[in-house]
Ligand SMILES: [Zn+2]
């Protein structure tokens with residue numbers, strides 16, 4: 001039988017584990033093995049698989065070595081086969097229709113800030129999911145715990161993204177962006193000139209989440225009125241469950257698992273401002289966020305808001321979490337044409353640009 005690509009199989013397993021929210025150490029085992037093998041000539045990998053010395057390599061264990069041997073023998077690794085067999089979509093028709101309509105993701109992180117993987121890996125996973133674009137939205141400078149990007153680092157990232165884009169398959173593009181902190185006075189935590197240059201700007205509140213109602217409302221209204229802000233990220237800041245099992249280490253900013261209530265603000269005023277300034281409201285798909293709650297999604301829908309169904313992925317497998325957001329959006333009756341990431345990259349970028 002013709003040998004399979006063992007590195008691709010290891011990466012696929014890591015992706016599926018991550019998507020299923022499995023423990024990080026397990027995901028990491030497959031990613032490290034893929035990395036170790038990628039650094040070797042193919043002949044050496046085959047030879048080591050033959051004489052059983054793969055496990056002598058740093059990063060390769062018994063389980064991953066078995067997968068490699070099976071791949072090289074031309075079989076789909078048993079581990080992979082089992083994962084593929086147990087995955088599957090439990091979405092109903094409305095949620096599936098919404099998921100299928102999504103052409104990209106407007107909120108993703110890389111290891112430039114607090115994500116766990118390089119930009120290239122995130123992009124490849126987005127390609128595999130069938131996306132046409134992924135907006136890269138690493139954090140802004142004030143969010144030091146998340147290694148927020150200074151203006152200089154963001155400029156460097158823009159150059160890097162241009163290079164990565166040149167090497168990616170045609171029909172897919174990384175769009176430039178940021179998850180910019182909404183500061184205490186409602187201003188945005190990045191240079192004006194840079195915000196203007198980015199394709200899409202997501203703005204979120206990450207500090208002072210317990211601000212009292214009038215202060216928080218004013219803060220959010222100021223941000224929404226900022227012509228650079230395109231999408232209002234996870235607007236209530238709530239954490240409904242402790243972090244998912246798969247998210248520890250670099251992806252979770254080193255915080256302890258905890259829950260958190262919603263920030264207090266005048267949602268009707270904020271959503272009305274979103275309509276007035278043509279700012280989209282994010283439906284954040286992360287299982288521990290589920291933000292905004294459904295009652296607020298319905299209020300935003302009635303107000304006439306646009307939405308973005310985003311993953312806020314900090315690792316490649318999490319890019320598939322959009323289905324959770326679709327499920328909640330579908331329950332609230334959000335139609336596909338009100339969701340900005342059902343639009344083409346061109347349409348999305350024009351919309352975001354017009355508004356600045
Ligand atoms: Zn955030």
Ligand SMILES: [Zn+2]
Pocket residue numbers: 107109179312
């Ligand atoms: Zn984020």
